[in-house]
Amino acid sequence: MDPRKKFINVILPQVTQYLREESSRKFSYSYRKGYLAEADVNIHKFITSEIRNHFPNDQILSEEGDSLEDSHFKKGTYIWILDPICGSMNFVRGLPVFACSLCVLDKDGVLFAGIFDPNRDELFFADREVATLNGDKISVSDTISLSDSLIALNCNQSDWNAEKPDLKTLVNAFAPPVTRRIHIFESANLELAYVACGRMDAYLNPTDKVWDIAGGSLMVTSAGGSATILEGSFSSPMKCKGIVASASSILEPVQDILKKL
Incomplete structure (x- = not known):
């Protein structure tokens, strides 16, 4: 098995230990970054340390770490992208809707990706050929x-004031009867896995x-x-x-609505 593929599958379930600590839900808040739980920081430190131990020449980009301002790929470069807790606000408020996401990119895009939901003990994994949930192959809906x-x-x-379209505009554009239902979970990685x-x-x-969104x-x-x-590319x-991610059959109408906003 590819060592980076194995690493993702082994490391992600281990984050559960940092979510069970008594202090894990202590948090800070900033206008720019929102909620930051103690568990965010601890998971970031744990996974980035393990990446550096196993793959010392790889780059790391984490939501809770330093940004890579010049992150263009060089020959032989891998970049790890980590979101320690996707859905930090849900986590600190005790809502069981959050996940840990870890993926690795090469010069051709995302190579391997894992999204772990500790609340349901579900590990989503993908390479460029297949996606699985706890080892079983999965597929998008046939809607x-x-x-x-x-x-x-x-x-x-x-x-x-700066972000367009805003949430109200999106809700109005996709509310029933345009769709059957809309949901706002506030955990992008988990929603993409769904x-x-x-x-x-x-x-x-x-x-x-x-x-x-990478994984x-x-x-x-x-x-x-x-x-x-x-916008942009990997x-x-x-x-x-x-x-915008969807079952292929409904991608075009979703994009058509977005273009009008």
């Missing part, structure tokens, strides 16, 4: 019509950052769906922004 679909929306809203396994039909957020984008495409990054991860 054909947008009006029959369940879609998830998020809008980070760290700056209500699209990959058919629990949801689509996910979109025009303002997601690379750690929110999930591979998860959805390897499960037979479509994923479009709205060749320069810090410039990536926004995603």
Whole structure:
């Protein structure tokens, strides 16, 4: 087995130990970054330390770490992208809707991706050929019509005046009867995993950052769906922004609505 593939599958379930600590839900808050739990920091330190031990020449990009301002790939370079707790606000408030995401990129894009939900003990994993849930192959839903679909929306809203379209606009655009139902879970990686396994039909957020969407984008495409990054590309991860991911049959109508907003 490829060592980076094995690493993701072994390391992600181990984050549970940091979520059970008595102090894990202590948090700070900033307008720019939102909620930061103690567990965010501890998981970041744990996984980044293990990556450096096993793959000392690889680069690391974590939501809770230093950014890579110049993250263009060089020959032989791998970049790890980590979101220690995707859904930190849910975690600190005791809502069991969050996940840990870890993926690795090479010069061609996302190579391997894992998304672990500790609340359901579910490990989603993808390479470029297949996506699995606890080892079993998964696929996107077979929903054909947008009006029959369940879609998830998020809008980070760290700056209500600057981010367009805002959440209110998105909700109004996709509310029934345009879709069957809309959901806002506030855990992008988990929502993308749910699209990959058919629990949801689509996910979109025009303002997601690379750690929110890199792993999930591979998860959805390897499960037979479509994923479009709205700005930038993985060749320069810090410039990536926004995603539309869905069962292939409803991608076009979702994109058509977004273009009008």
